[in-house]
Amino acid sequence: MIAVDTNVLVYAHREDSPFHESAFISLRDLAEGQAAWSIPWPCLHEFFAIVTHPRIYNPPTPVAAALDQIEAWLESPSLVPLAESQRHWATLRALIDSGRITGPRVHDARIAALCQQHGVRELWSADRDFTRFPDLSVSNPCVG
Numbered sequence: 001m002i003a004v005d006t007n008v009l010v011y012a013h014r015e016d017s018p019f020h021e022s023a024f025i026s027l028r029d030l031a032e033g034q035a036a037w038s039i040p041w042p043c044l045h046e047f048f049a050i051v052t053h054p055r056i057y058n059p060p061t062p063v064a065a066a067l068d069q070i071e072a073w074l075e076s077p078s079l080v081p082l083a084e085s086q087r088h089w090a091t092l093r094a095l096i097d098s099g100r101i102t103g104p105r106v107h108d109a110r111i112a113a114l115c116q117q118h119g120v121r122e123l124w125s126a127d128r129d130f131t132r133f134p135d136l137s138v139s140n141p142c143v144g
Contacts (some may be wrong), residue, residue: 002030003038003082003115005125006046011142013051013061013069019126019142026124026141031076040082040114042107044070082114091117099132112136 004027011023030037048070051061061069073079092113095101101109112133115123122137123130130138 001036001038001080001118001120003040003111003118003120003123004030004043005040005111005123005127005130006043006050007126008124008141009039009043009047009073010050011126013047013066014057016057022142027073031073031079033078036078036080037076038080038082038115038118038120039073040111042110042114044073044081046107080118082118082120084114085117087117088113095133101132105129105132108132 008023008027011017011019012027014020017023048066050056051069052063052066054060074081092109095109095113095116096106099105099109108127108129109132111123112130114120115136116133120136122139124141125138126140126142127138130136
């Protein structure tokens with residue numbers, strides 16, 4: 001299963017992104033395909049926070065449009081939203097220890113833990129910080 005990180009969601013949504021077209025096509029193909037794909041819940045929360053933030057985008061995405069976008073992704077019949085399970089803390093703690101994670105990098109560890117818990121084989125992200133987690137295969141669908 002492929003999981004999608006926040007930055008790819010943002011690029012697919014924001015037409016002013018230089019990576020919009022490639023991210024949009026990649027995400028559309030997942031959403032319209034038959035294979036299961038996933039978005040970690042924290043990535044949906046972060047997507048909303050980023051695209052509606054007036055200090056990040058001028059103009060920001062209107063709240064209603066951001067909510068509609070999230071609902072459109074959630075309507076994909078092949079989407080599996082990733083949430084914490086009973087094993088989450090043990091998995092997250094092991095990643096924090098092994099990756100020497102501190103501060104805001106815990107968000108990435110949380111995403112990696114969710115992916116690991118749910119058997120994700122690949123995370124689509126433009127964030128190189130995920131290389132701290134060698135058991136998670138990461139690729140950027142917006143380049144080459």
